[in-house]
Amino acid sequence: xxxxxxxxxxxxxxxxxxxxxxxxxxxxxxxxxxxxxxxxxxxxxxxxxxxxxxxxxxxxxxxxxxxxxxxxxxxxxxxxxxxxxxxxxxxxxxxxxxxxxxxxxxxxxxxxxxxxxxxxxxxxxxxxxxxxxxxxxxxxxxxxxxxxxxxxxxxxxxxxxxxxxxxxxxxxxxxxxxxxxx
Numbered sequence: 495x496x497x498x499x500x501x502x503x504x505x506x507x508x509x510x511x512x513x514x515x516x517x518x519x520x521x522x523x524x525x526x527x528x529x530x531x532x533x534x535x536x537x538x539x540x541x542x543x544x545x546x547x548x549x550x551x552x553x554x555x556x557x558x559x560x561x562x563x564x565x566x567x568x569x570x571x572x573x574x575x576x577x578x579x580x581x582x583x584x585x586x587x588x589x590x591x592x593x594x595x596x597x598x599x600x601x602x603x604x605x606x607x608x609x610x611x612x613x614x615x616x617x618x619x620x621x622x623x624x625x626x627x628x629x630x631x632x633x634x635x636x637x638x639x640x641x642x643x644x645x646x647x648x649x650x651x652x653x654x655x656x657x658x659x660x661x662x663x664x665x666x667x668x669x670x671x672x673x674x675x676x
Contacts, residue, residue: 510527566639590629590632
């Protein structure tokens with residue numbers, strides 16, 4: 495820049511770089527070019543160990559359809575997994591973002607979760623998603639490197655639809671993995 499830019503503009507540019515390259519920013523919201531908060535650090539500080547996301551911002555040229563994070567153990571994206579972001583043929587509308595924050599920088603945080611219906615799960619990291627725009631209408635994937643979990647454990651994605659973190663039996667969705675041995 496050839497002149498001093500505002501603190502907000504700095505946050506907008508570092509947010510662009512963070513989404514583009516899967517870099518976690520510390521102690522700041524993420525902003526798009528319109529100054530919309532696409533990751534709310536202030537309200538979700540417990541989920542800022544690792545932050546990554548997908549989205550599109552035509553003003554900055556950002557068009558991220560898939561990204562690696564959690565020390566490369568997870569890939570998230572829109573549509574279906576491709577070898578690279580550029581090879582992913584999915585389309586995201588301008589202004590749509592899906593940002594995911596995890597409670598730790600890697601999948602090392604193991605705790606047990608007891609549901610009210612009596613099931614027990616070993617939780618490997620807790621995450622929270624923040625959606626901006628119409629991103630909820632897109633097919634989304636999470637790819638987990640299962641080397642991060644024991645051979646005897648089948649990873650299951652538990653989605654707490656209430657957002658409370660209580661995981662009440664009637665408010666969770668369970669997503670079982672598609673195992674690919676190739």
